[in-house]
Amino acid sequence: MKRLAVFGLFVCVAAGAGCQSETTQPDYSIVSPVTETFQGTLNQQGAVFYSFIVGNPDPVSVTLASLTKSSGTAVTTSVRLGFGIPAGETCSTTTALTTASGLQAQVLQVASPGVYCVIISDTGALTEPLNFAIKIKHS
Amino acid sequence: MSRLRRLLVSGGVIAALLLPVAACDNGPSTTDDTTSPTTPTTSPVTESFSTQLFVGGSASRSFTAVKAGTATVTLVSAGTATTKVGFGLGVPDVLGSGCVFTRSSEAATAGTSFTLPVDAGTYCVRVYDVGALTSTITFSVTIIRP
Numbered sequence: 079m080k081r082l083a084v085f086g087l088f089v090c091v092a093a094g095a096g097c098q099s100e101t102t103q104p105d106y107s108i109v110s111p112v113t114e115t116f117q118g119t120l121n122q123q124g125a126v127f128y129s130f131i132v133g134n135p136d137p138v139s140v141t142l143a144s145l146t147k148s149s150g151t152a153v154t155t156s157v158r159l160g161f162g163i164p165a166g167e168t169c170s171t172t173t174a175l176t177t178a179s180g181l182q183a184q185v186l187q188v189a190s191p192g193v194y195c196v197i198i199s200d201t202g203a204l205t206e207p208l209n210f211a212i213k214i215k216h217s
Numbered sequence: 218m219s220r221l222r223r224l225l226v227s228g229g230v231i232a233a234l235l236l237p238v239a240a241c242d243n244g245p246s247t248t249d250d251t252t253s254p255t256t257p258t259t260s261p262v263t264e265s266f267s268t269q270l271f272v273g274g275s276a277s278r279s280f281t282a283v284k285a286g287t288a289t290v291t292l293v294s295a296g297t298a299t300t301k302v303g304f305g306l307g308v309p310d311v312l313g314s315g316c317v318f319t320r321s322s323e324a325a326t327a328g329t330s331f332t333l334p335v336d337a338g339t340y341c342v343r344v345y346d347v348g349a350l351t352s353t354i355t356f357s358v359t360i361i362r363p
Binding site for chain 1: 285288303305306307308310311312318319320321322323333334335336338340
């Protein structure tokens, strides 16, 4: 009976030793991008900016998706759209362009982790305040 | 008794050999691994949106472009051929529950259409009364999206 008990122990050890333990390491490489929407009103000769935090060095896309009158009707007026770094009470742009609203990103920029901003401003084309929506996609 | 013992020992040996194999899960077997055929995603996709529009009312619908491409929204019908409504394409309003426009018309009739290049993302169409309706109408919109 003693031999049987020893043999039983051998069986249990053999069964356990037959498997290689696999450890799963957390995967930090996949980070879901987030989309923030910055909505507001742009006055004549005015400028408005919005700051956001980039957590990963991935592309940041900025889309001026909507520019409308107070009635809600879309307009194709061109405004200045910029991307940059907050500086005091404004946004110091590293990239800027004059654009109308669209559904394809007007600004695409690779950014290191940090605080960034987008700014929308009137180039002199506004004849009335306009409502805007800017989509910012980043990680 | 010694025969029974031999039998137990033999059974133990077999179990010792088989147990490690049975206890391991090395993923799917290579012999019976069946691969289902992948159905290709067709693009562009056409969706239809049809409902009633009340006097002073509006109706919107969001849709998702799964990849970059071109989106076209068309007001196929809206009441009679001369009925004018507001119609537009844009992005969901995060400050409200509607749709803020990228392109729109306040005098859209059947056949009015907007086509824009889009990135992958969520977009919307909205049909609304601009004050011209005197009774409820039925409208239909088609959305062609990547």
